[in-house]
Amino acid sequence: MTTESQSQQLNVIFLPYPAPGHMNPMVDTARLFAKHGVSVTIITTPANASTFQKAIDSDFSSGYCIRTHVIQFPTSQVGLPDGVENVKDITSREMLDKISVGISMLQDQIELLFQEMQPDCLVTDMLYPWTVESAAKLGIPRIYFYSSSYFTRCASHFIQQHKPHERLFSDNQRFSVPGLPHNIEMTTLQLEEWVRTKNDFTDHLNAIYESESRSFGTLYNSFHELEGDYEQLYESTKGVKCWSVGPVSACLNKGDEEKANRGHREELLQESEWLNWLNSKQNESVLYISFGSLIRLPHSQLLEIALGLQNSGHVFIWVIRKRNRDGDSSLQDFEQKMKESKKGCIIWNWAPQLLILDHPAIGGIVTHCGWNSILESLSAGLPMVTWPVFADQFYNEKLVVDVLKIGVPVGSKENKFWMSIGVDAAVRREDIAKAVILLMGSKESREMRRRARKLGEASKKTIEEGGSSYNNLVQLLDKLKSLKMSRALNRTN
Template sequence: MAKAMDYEAQQRLNVTFLPYPTPGHMNPMIDAARLFARHGVNVTIIATPANALTFQNAIDTDFTHGYHIRTKLLPFPAAQVGLPEGLENIKDGTSLELLSRIRRGISMLKGHIELLFQDLHPDCIVSDMCYPWTVESAAELGIPRIFFYSSSYLADCATHSIMRHRPHERLVSDTDKFTIPDFPHRIEMTPLQLANWQRVREQVSYYFEEMFESERRSYGALYNSFHELESEYEQLHERIVGIKSWSIGPVSAWANKDDGQKINKEHKDELPKEPEWLTWLNTEQNDSVIYVNFGSLTRLHHAQLVELAHGLENSGHTFIWVIRKKDGNEKDNSFLQEFEDKMKESKKGFIIWNWAPQKLILNHPAIGGIVSHCGWNSLLESLSAGLPVITWPMFAEQFYNERLVVDVLKVGVPVGAKENKFWAFSDKDDMVGRKEIAEAVLQLLEKEEGREMRMRARKLSGASKKTIEKGGHSYNNLIQLIDELKSLKISKATEKTNINI
């Protein structure tokens, strides 16, 4: 019996996951790692202590259910980069100075991670895109490196295409339009909507170019997307990037599928008091409320907050708005406090401070659409809930995601964001006005095209549920990838045995 168990342990596939510490990257990778464990893989996740705290409960629960999954902790060099203990995630960077220190701390972990790879003896490394050096680490160990991309196929294909052809450099003005080369759809953008590293050749461009080049040199790529959402861009990816890819999304819905009924039951049976937002939402008509959330990294300046508040109010439609309180920013907080009081009195809007149970809200029948920064996780959650989107991209690849939602899937209304700018560099020139915001809400909730978008979004919602069921595209892709990695492990062990003989 013991020998059989030893043999089984030896044959079990060992996969090490290396997430990048920012919610948009880390959360989907943790869910992907949990899915691997649920399908018989021995999973190790490398993380620093404060980051591990955010997902450790889920890992412990999976472990108690008999899955082979664990977290391997590496201390974060907080003191060496002048940070207080516990500041280890990009979302904690509330200033450029803090951000650069956190990034420096992350980069200092490289040597420790490489030593850990050697100790863990993985059969495969699944690495976030932000660690391009893991291609060499995997090559030295003689194992495959899987590139984990935490956004859409379209965004990745667009990045590779623009890096290769540089169509924006032929234009006279930054506001002129170019068409993305090689694409199955006509996608037009302006140079201003590109991330700065792509638009302007600068020192930091090398870091990003190396990151995307590392994808081409990987064994394959793993995507938190699904076939029915981006089938044409799955195919284009193989032609443009030249490697295999597996879409296994939406990973959050899949990894937490079994929790849904439990959460709803606990919500109804065990909570002594219904949350205030839910009581308010229960009084609203179906498809009538707009949900507003800009994710964990976006910070709007005061003048933009004022425009957004007036735009929502002027639309005449009810809304739920999630806002992060800014420490010590009295001007923002006093305006928002007054606005919140006014909305409470009129029952026209509800503000949730700092954090909201997004999936529960999105799946409430009263919600008719979402105002989103086009972060990939938020878009997937919105479409999984069957909701159309008012698109308000801010930075990084979010403008590409907007084009997918608006031009390809036709489930989005653009609010008119013009420039790709990280929040720390934004100013009043980049502002979206209250008139545009109100018009976008009206278009989504009152016009015929808004109703058509909702119908298309609901079809995608059905597809997102089917794809993760047994026999669905995402389900089959995960099984195929695990089987392929197992075959590689066996053939490698056979080669080794033959050499020794």
């Protein structure tokens, strides 16, 4: 670690949003800043801190200047059970509204902390547009942390600007996204609900994007070798400076223990069972299936997945959220059948994804196309079956399938908010089996696998000293240091 005098050392506050897809990469980025000699404070609430505190304590013991500053979440005031402070813990739309109210209630307290701590820079999640004003009051830069891909940001920008979907006869009619270097076709149904129909979130998004243009710059958990065309397009179109510093998960979670504990506060049960099962399989023979932390598929869809996997004939390891297990004898019968035939392994509720993806037996992944899962799969050099559900996931699918050419779409048709998924199966067993066979056993998949491996190698080089993501971070920190020195000079003159 670089030692610097107190006056020169940068003091940066990170403010993550309490949802795994936002919080995990921001915490990893904060840890990366600390490993480059920055004094880092992460502001969060107790239940959220408990999911990553072990990693922060470990970094601190290794001599890095990093800490969490915990503020109480107003659970009782908004009517939430104790410990429910993260979007992943909610079970209804009403609870989501209460979490949002609780987050907004913390704003004044966080503003006071900014003033007390006198940081040199704020790195805040895109969903906190008000922090651009906080930084302006303090006369310091605010960096906007974007939790998805450049491709997504560019595609959504051009769709909002040109509104090509508004000129169509039906929601299933295809249109080309204007302004992109590749021909990308989508349907209106694949766009976010708040783009298709104006609602409260549409106004909030406008405030978010307005704060983006007034920020010092944006941080992306991406890398030049992955989507350099779109990195360039973003800067030229939006006129906002950006720094790609990813994949941050690969930078920080190198040991097995870090991979196992990332973003989780409970000890993993029955590790030996699934690990022994994986160890018994041939290299690249197992398909991993996971839909992330938020998505809870209906029972009918889980049964279609089970039958699709069985009909594909390929070996699999599948993570299912625990809520789906209660009283579900058909899935338990399927689990027992797979156990006996040694064709499949089910992990209920949560699994150490980084550890599993890096196992030599894994040959591909069925993913909901969350940006973190895509980057983690890429870092492991794995091709994907793409099954987007909501938000940016349909854009990310287009990047994986049409631009990078390392994915097979399962045929997901409608972008539905994750709390609004109905009871019917959206994707049929035949389509699931077909996509799995194509990914795991076809001639075309060999080329996909080669491309995915190449990107996996690039993802490792980019974060090493001299790599583009490493250099970007160094350049950003140098820029922030010179700004700090300028402010100090102005104060003394």
